[in-house]
Amino acid sequence: MRAQREKYYPLIPVLAGYLILFLIGREVTGMWQLMAMIAFYCALGQAFNIFLGMTGYVDFGYVAFLGVGTYGMALSISRLWRVEGLGIGIIPIGLVLAMVMAGLLSVAVGAVALRLRGAYFAIATIGVNEGFRYLIEGAKIWGGSEGIIFSGQMKKAFGKATASALSTFWADVMVFSIAVIAACITIYYMRGKIGYALTALREDEDAAKVMGINVTKYKIIAFITSSSLAGLLGASAWALKLTYVFPPDAFEIHYTVEAIIIVLLGGAGTLLGPIVGGLVYGLSKYWLAVIMPGFQLLIFAPIIIFIIVAFPEGVIGWVKRRIRGTALQNYFL
């Protein structure tokens, strides 16, 4: 039993990290928004890592799942707010809807695109993201290009104070929770058969197949998990927090790129990597925006290139290699 428990020790630094971020946000005046932003990037990295990090497949359309999740919450609030007796229950319904919609989209995309490998998969997924956005705009689904604005409905349904608490505090708490859930799922997968199958197929898909691994099945499991978490993230960090959704924002490819940077920076396929990546990325983005507004991307690009050249396996990947064989390795995954 002891060995069983030890397997999950690497969760300790992860949970400690999130707790510290949360406490700083709560206790230090004016820090909540910054900590919430960092938590968003950590959660984004943590969720994306389950797919990108564990399978080695790059999904350039990942933001589509956040976008669809945002619509899940937006639809739940804007369509159900008048229903008697639901009250705050609209929020969990919205979360479930977000997760299901993102999950279904990932099944549809995965069933087709996951048969492609490497660059072909990446290109196919860009198409999905853009296609979905233009479908919503062109076919005028879910408000078309005007999007859905539901701040008024939130106020009417929950009252002004609750609605405001939802978007300024609880939405961020949800983001923290999603990050923790994603971390728990990651370690559960990594320690289980799924993790072994994913490592094998990431390293050599053909060898994995002749070892008896149904690679398509495991890729799809990772894809659905990762995408459903993205849906939840969209529903909380975007829909609830901003109280509106527009197609160009919800399907902005920029966020996919950020997610890729975070995962690679921290260490793809590691548990702690996305937190380190999210922290470094979030902080430096904020700091550069303060000291050199407008120039942050220009400065950020070479920094990223430098880090990726210097630490090809990411910060945590590098640390892990360093501490191999020491007592510390039980806490780093």
Next chain:
Amino acid sequence: MALLKLENVTKRFGGLVAVDGVSLEVETGEAIGIVGPNGSGKTTLYNVISGVYPADGGRVIFEGNDITPLPPYKRAPLGIGRTFQIPRPFSSASVRENVAVGAMFGTMSGKVGVDESLEIADRYIELVGLSPHRDKAAGSLTPVEKKLMEIARSLAMRPKLLLMDEALAGMHPKDIDEMVAFLKKIKEEENITIMAMVEHIMRAVVGFAERVMVMHQGRKLIEAPTAEALKDQRVIDVYLGRQLGE
């Protein structure tokens, strides 16, 4: 009943017929060598048997069941294990994890858990003599160690038939003799049938295989007991070449 039966197996790549109507029966417990020059279709034949490529014609029958349409991941648990010409380790994973993957997914019951697989892995790592390297990343092993690791990995699948693709290429002659002795030993101890593919190293073929199939341009040239096959005039003409001074 033959363990493996190939009936007129054909595999084409566009206009190139890589394997052309090959038939072969392998009995349980045999050590059979597949011999032939580069490009004669040996690796393609292995890929058709293990399911990496679907056959374009003919049938692959394993233990009396037609497995021709099965994908590779369904063939492995039936008892078909293989190693690759150039070792293909899961580089970032440790040797132990690599071998455990074989036990976890390649066995018939399919219900071997993670901890149990790691224990099974330890046994096979010891068998091939890699215990000192157990926790190293597989990518950091030497080429010979990688080959041994691949063997351990496929043995952990408890195969009935082990397809070895050029297990001996690039090895020192002394290592080859050791390897041949080792393969004979595990063949008896683990009760598996081994199909080994060899391109150039005749001493290994003579030492290991009871019977060989010589391939040439995708076709079966001859199938006979080893000593007999290597003396066959056709084999000498297309493959071995004449002895000096003859």
